[in-house]
Amino acid sequence: MGIREIAKKAGVSVATVSRTVNRVRRVSPDIAARVWSAIEELGYIPNTQARALVSGRSRLLGLIVSDITNPFFPELVRGFEQVAVRSGYEILLASTNYDPDLMAATVRRMIERKVEGVGVMTSEMQISLIEQLTDRHIPLAFIDVGPSAPHISNISVNYQTGLGQAVEHLRRLGHRRLAFIGGPLTLKSARLRREAFLRCFSAAQMDSDRPVILEGDHTLEGGFNAVQELLSTSDRPTAVMCSNDLTAIGVLRGLDAEGLRTPQDMSVIGFDDIHMAQFMLPPLTTVRLSRLDLARLAFEALIGDIEGTAASNGATYRIETRLIVRSSTARLSMRDST
Numbered sequence: 019m020g021i022r023e024i025a026k027k028a029g030v031s032v033a034t035v036s037r038t039v040n041r042v043r044r045v046s047p048d049i050a051a052r053v054w055s056a057i058e059e060l061g062y063i064p065n066t067q068a069r070a071l072v073s074g075r076s077r078l079l080g081l082i083v084s085d086i087t088n089p090f091f092p093e094l095v096r097g098f099e100q101v102a103v104r105s106g107y108e109i110l111l112a113s114t115n116y117d118p119d120l121m122a123a124t125v126r127r128m129i130e131r132k133v134e135g136v137g138v139m140t141s142e143m144q145i146s147l148i149e150q151l152t153d154r155h156i157p158l159a160f161i162d163v164g165p166s167a168p169h170i171s172n173i174s175v176n177y178q179t180g181l182g183q184a185v186e187h188l189r190r191l192g193h194r195r196l197a198f199i200g201g202p203l204t205l206k207s208a209r210l211r212r213e214a215f216l217r218c219f220s221a222a223q224m225d226s227d228r229p230v231i232l233e234g235d236h237t238l239e240g241g242f243n244a245v246q247e248l249l250s251t252s253d254r255p256t257a258v259m260c261s262n263d264l265t266a267i268g269v270l271r272g273l274d275a276e277g278l279r280t281p282q283d284m285s286v287i288g289f290d291d292i293h294m295a296q297f298m299l300p301p302l303t304t305v306r307l308s309r310l311d312l313a314r315l316a317f318e319a320l321i322g323d324i325e326g327t328a329a330s331n332g333a334t335y336r337i338e339t340r341l342i343v344r345s346s347t348a349r350l351s352m353r354d355s356t
Contacts, residue, residue, distance in 0.1 A: 020062075027056040040075075041106055078108050079320060080128040080136035082121070082143075086113035088236070088264060089292040090309065094139055097313030105321065107134075114140060125150055135320035138164070139312075141205040157323035159316040163206045170332045171319035173312060177214035180305035180339025181259070184287050185218040187303075187341055188257045192350035193285060197230035197255035199244050199265050208236070211261045211289065230255055234265050241268020245276060248284075256284060256350055263288035263295050263304055270298060270346065281348035291342050300345035307339050 021035040028035065030049060037045050038053040045053075056062075081098055083091040091113070099109050110131055112124040121140075125147045128136060135157040142163065148170070151158055157169045164172045188196060198215045201208030212231070219229055230251055234240040241260060248255060248269075260266035266288030273280050280286050280300055288295060291306035315335045322333070 084140040097310040159319040183341035238268040241265035245272030285347040
């Protein structure tokens with residue numbers, strides 16, 4: 019089965035089939051629909067490598083994530099792949115596990131595979147590696163951390179809204195002694211969340227001392243281990259907010275191991291709203307950062323640059339956050355407030 023049979027079935031030229039398969043815009047929508055109908059009816063599967071040689075385009079996008087074992091990232095990958103496949107692109111995925119050497123190897127592999135754009139959904143990337151890509155006019159899309167330069171877009175997360183809603187939620191429930199377990203301060207995303215929380219706490223006018231601030235590592239184990247430190251403070255917090263859901267789930271387990279109940283003894287709030295958050299016991303109150311919206315914005319930023327529908331000097335996109343209230347937070351009793 020080849021494109022000659024497709025051309026005969028669709029009643030068009032071989033060149034028209036080739037242009038349709040390679041998504042050249044000169045083909046009218048009606049003719050393209052006829053060609054795709056013939057392709058489906060005859061069960062033809064195009065040779066993507068041959069197409070790349072003919073068109074000069076790989077139609078391949080890179081996607082770099084930090085830690086594929088964190089449920090946030092598989093959910094992001096799924097969303098990115100969904101929007102990419104619908105538009106005729108394939109995905110080359112890499113998980114760096116925060117390893118600079120692995121990041122460097124990933125960039126080399128993506129250049130070798132001739133990716134047309136890269137979504138950098140991780141916290142840090144060396145300038146030299148960024149330049150290896152942009153010097154080849156490969157568009158990049160970052161979350162919060164990309165430098166201002168041609169072919170680089172940034173998706174700016176509005177942490178303030180969701181964290182502000184979370185602090186206000188706890189204030190209305192009567193909590194004044196709060197704790198915040200952040201991520202590693204070596205990561206810009208963790209620093210941004212910590213700073214946003216402190217601004218929200220100050221704006222809420224809690225009439226209390228500064229909150230307890232702990233540095234975590236965005237893992238289940240980190241949240242579990244942080245519980246001991248929380249409970250050893252002289253003025254034990256009645257509520258704890260976490261920089262991500264994995265940390266918060268670890269806190270739930272740590273409190274249970276100490277014979278404490280959530281939310282009766284301590285309210286807990288996460289961040290991200292990963293899928294499993296709603297199935298925890300109790301279901302986790304958390305700040306939602308939509309992975310599907312994040313994936314869609316990253317894809318749109320890359321395609322806008324690749325296909326010339328957006329300025330190639332880089333753009334900034336904004337994504338919102340919002341509080342999702344479940345059962346891991348509750349009103350502070352008079353007994354617990356003393």
